[in-house]
Amino acid sequence: MHDLKNLWDEFLTTWSIDRVKNMTLEEYVGFADKTTFTYWLETKTHPIANINGSPSYKFGIYKRNPNKEIKEKAGTKQGEEYSWYSRFGDTEQEAFIAIRKNILTVINASQNNDLNTIENVSLSNMFKWKIAFLYQNRNSPTIVNIFSKDKLDELTGLSGKPSFSDYYQELVSNYNAEDYESIAEYGKELWLQSEVESNADAAITRQYTDNSIDIQESPLNQIFYGPPGTGKTYHTPEAAVKAAEPIKYQALGIDKLLGATPAQQAELRELYKSLTDAGRIRFVTFHQSYGYEEFVEGLKAFTNEDKQVEYEVIPGVFKKISEDAEKSKEKKNIGLKPSARVWKISIDGVNHSPVRDYCLQNGLAAIGWGDTGDMRKDERSESENEYFANLSSTNRNTIDNFCSRITEGELILCISSAKTIQAIGVVKGEYEYRENGILGRKDFCHTLPVEWLVTDTVLDIYELNNNINLVQKTVYELDRFSTADLLKKAEENGITLNKDCDSNSEDNYVLIIDEINRGNISKIFGELITLIEPSKRSGLDKNGKENREALYVHLPHTPHKKFSVPSNLYLIGTMNTADRSLAMMDTALRRRFDFVEMMPKPQLFKGKKVHNIDLQQLLEVMNERIEVLYDREHTLGHAFFMPVINVLDDKGEDDAFIELQKVFKNKIIPLLEEYFFEDWNKIRLVLGDNRKNSQTQSQYVFIQQSTASYNDIFGEGHGLETYEDKKTTYKLTDFNDENSSWQLPLAYQAIYDVSVLKKTDTPTNSDEELKTSNQ
Structure with a gap:
């Protein structure tokens, strides 16, 4: 823990109170600027205390990514470069001055052990309490480096509605300075003990993505597969950067369990963009009409200057990136850009x-x-x-x-x-x-x-x-041949273009194949399905030696040239198991790819509630029913509820509940209709409507069921008794009706816990009381 003390000292030296008093807006916050006060608070001092995960508005004001469009948000103002909470001022400078004043109030209060004053400062909890922690009197500490109310609840067991002051008073009372080098070490150990006791559940809930890929080395061929909304496509940029630039990726310091901090995510996005701009990461989506001609090579007819029809060979995306990767070392050393003509x-x-x-x-x-x-x-x-x-x-x-x-x-x-x-x-x-x-x-x-x-x-x-x-x-x-073809031709004829070629300068290339299972693999890959095997790749093997088992083929339209797949080309695919079962996957592809399963992670929503709707239980129970009625490959991914979490963190429960209704209307219900081919009875079972039996509970039903006899529908003499004598019909409750079940938090709770509706059987409760009792 000596490093924590040194880091803490470095922060206080860099950001003395006098400097904070005279701090400018540019020194306070920036975009991808590693010298600002907020970067120190969030990222550089992350080992001391973690405040990652909440939006940039936690700083009161932040500098936007210039490449992203402005997103309007209630209670905020937008300038040319900055966004801020309108409560701090009408202009960015007014807002910053007010925020700086609040920061100084927190610092002074922390040094005077006045935690009640800090409670009332208008800054986000995580942000202001980390500032207070860092500037407190370390010889007589009153604040512990834990700022999550859920974690503080868990550690202290306090009942009622404790304040942060109550939490810290309870934890500091058990702090013995003789046992720890500093209060930071004590807080770290409290957190670690909590993680161990809970079987590391909390760490798993903050998991960024599937962690089954080794950070040191990526497989040459891998496919992320799972149900919709489990983060397959979301994860591919990180996996692609890891494969293309493993050293730079490791330098980001992304925690395998905790995932990337917002600052690390910004750096990751910049690195991904630079690699795609350089042509080292490329993207393609398979579909039913996609074929060998687009992927490998095909013929294209054109009219020449003499008005004659000619045919030219057009290389596909896979052939292009293979050739670029094969000669990347030579191209890099002579100064050719990856996409050079x-x-x-x-x-x-x-x-x-x-x-x-x-x-x-x-x-x-x-x-x-x-x-x-x-x-x-x-x-x-x-x-x-x-x-x-x-x-x-x-x-x-x-x-x-x-x-x-x-x-x-x-x-x-x-x-x-x-x-x-x-x-x-x-x-x-x-x-x-x-x-x-x-x-x-x-x-x-x-x-x-x-x-x-x-x-x-x-x-x-x-x-x-x-x-x-x-x-x-x-x-x-x-355009009939590539730079790689020319370099290979020169090499075959004994022409050395760069005598000082660095043998260790070979770049890695990555091809991302989205929806890989939607294409006809045999039709698209053709004879190249064998060449993608690691043992059949050309170039250097893992030991730095030329691969003697490398295979070469002569493609049908360019028989005069040998073609191989180089060992520095990585293939990353995504596969939605709701489109096609893994069992139905092309056997040739299954043998040549590492498959990484990505399943729903309800644990991500642990402790997250919207008007008492437990999002973790909601997703777990619906998926449990879908798995019984269909299979696990058609469950609902956690990504469906991520917009709700974002709104909850940004705007609060009322807006988050509106977002939850939108998710059900626009995402979940249409997907369930597709899964069950409009078998509304099964959809009712997924939503738990079948358990809402009493008359008073009927207002909480999402899908209304009614049964009528054929006599009532057609009259007598209809002649349909051969089949059945009545018909059951279903009707989806109107989303736009402000009094419908979609507007009632209890209806969503009843999906996983129907007991919450028992009190609805008591006639003294009005509908409006029931609607607001859980808000």
Whole structure:
């Protein structure tokens, strides 16, 4: 616990009371700023005391993520950058000054052991009591580093409605300074003992996601499977970052049981976005029409410039990412970006030229058409515009390619004939207009900075280009092969593009396949289903040695090239078991993937109640009934109730109850209809309506049941006695009726505990009393 003391000292040194008095808004709170007061309170001092889990409004004011839209919330105000509680002021500066004043009141009260004053300060409980804890007199402490009322209730066993002062007085009375280095150590041990005694239930309820994946190493192929709403898709970004950047992921310090703090989640999202932007994490969704052509490769018809129909091979998402991953080491070392394209250029023809020699020797690529003027300018002279407009479409396209489309980090090939290239380079910057041209040639004024990796070769790329000659057009994209194909071709011909290649610089790539069970696996993967096995992957194995069992295939549309799946490509799938049972999953896929089950976690809602509706019991009981009536693969995930929890934490029970009604109306009831094919009797059983038997309990029924004889419906002589003599019909209670069961908290409680309705049999209770008694 010596580290806790050092961390505590560091906080008090960094955030002295004098600094807090003069603290600015920018010092108080920021977005992804690890120097602010609130970042210290929430994240840096997390080992001392945890205040994670509640929204950013707990700070009174916070700086929004600039990439997210503003979400309006009752009782708050929104500025250009900040959001705050309107009770603190009309402007962000007014609000901050009021919040800072409250913080100073808490600090002064904690140092004077005046806990009653802290009780009345208008800041969130977790936030103000952590401040009070950190600034209290450590030689005579009065506050323990536990700020959850549920946990304080559990630890103290106090009855009635105890205040935080009551809790801390009870806990501190048992504190012996001789047994602990500090009050922080005492609080940590109290929490730990509570966890052990409750069989770690509390830790499990705060579990962020399924924890069966080892942090150190991710499986090459894994599928998250489970019923709807269990966090499968929600978990994939974390799993993808863990696979793509295991070291950076571990550096985030995400607790395997407690999960990511809000600050860690923000960092995780930023890292995920940067990896997707770089092309190292890609996403695809399988569906019934998805096939081999989209996933691996297929043919696409197009009309060329001569108005002739041609067919080109289009690589699918899996082939693209496999090739990028295979050559990631080489691409990274020569400065290619992951999504780099390949461009062809003819510098002053294909024969010997002083301009060409100058460009290759001085790190340039250049093209003519100097009369166009600077292509970066929005406004060019009338004559320049007229000149450009009168060029052929081919020439205009060439100039646009060179000046606008080619970007830094892409591959450029200087040709020497219709089949061969002389030089290979990487674009290193943006287009530049040279008014005086090159070597007196004023027509060669359009230039790009290029690092030429090799300039004196003769590499035949005719076969690589699908047996098609390079055409006379000066600049165009070579889209029949990838950068990985070119690098492999160069390697096969003994051309080394980077002699200082770092063998440890290989990047991991991740392909996320959402709804993997909805596609026809045999149709989509084809012959590649074998190649995804870890033992059949190309590249280095786990011991850093070349895998001798690697398999290569020749794809049908590109038979001249060998294809394999590299060992640094990770596949992450999600599977909704309500769509298809795991038992019905393609056997070939089941043998090649690690399956990670993600089931509903009602424990996440332990202690969470909305007008006395216990959300944990509600979800547990409904799922228990669904499992009996259907199976466990069609239970309800905890994600259905997460919006209710968010509203409960943000706005309180009244708004949370409205949100709960929306969840039943828009999510749960439609899903149950789908599960049971509109068998309303089974839906009644799930909702517990069958147990609401007495006349007074009928107002709490969600699905109304009525039975009528055929004689009543059709009259006599209907001739339907052969089948039955009466019909039972069902009607869903109107959600929009303000007096319906959906508006009554007791109706939801009765789903899991019908005994709450016993008092409804007493005629002295009015309907309105029953509606409000549980609020």
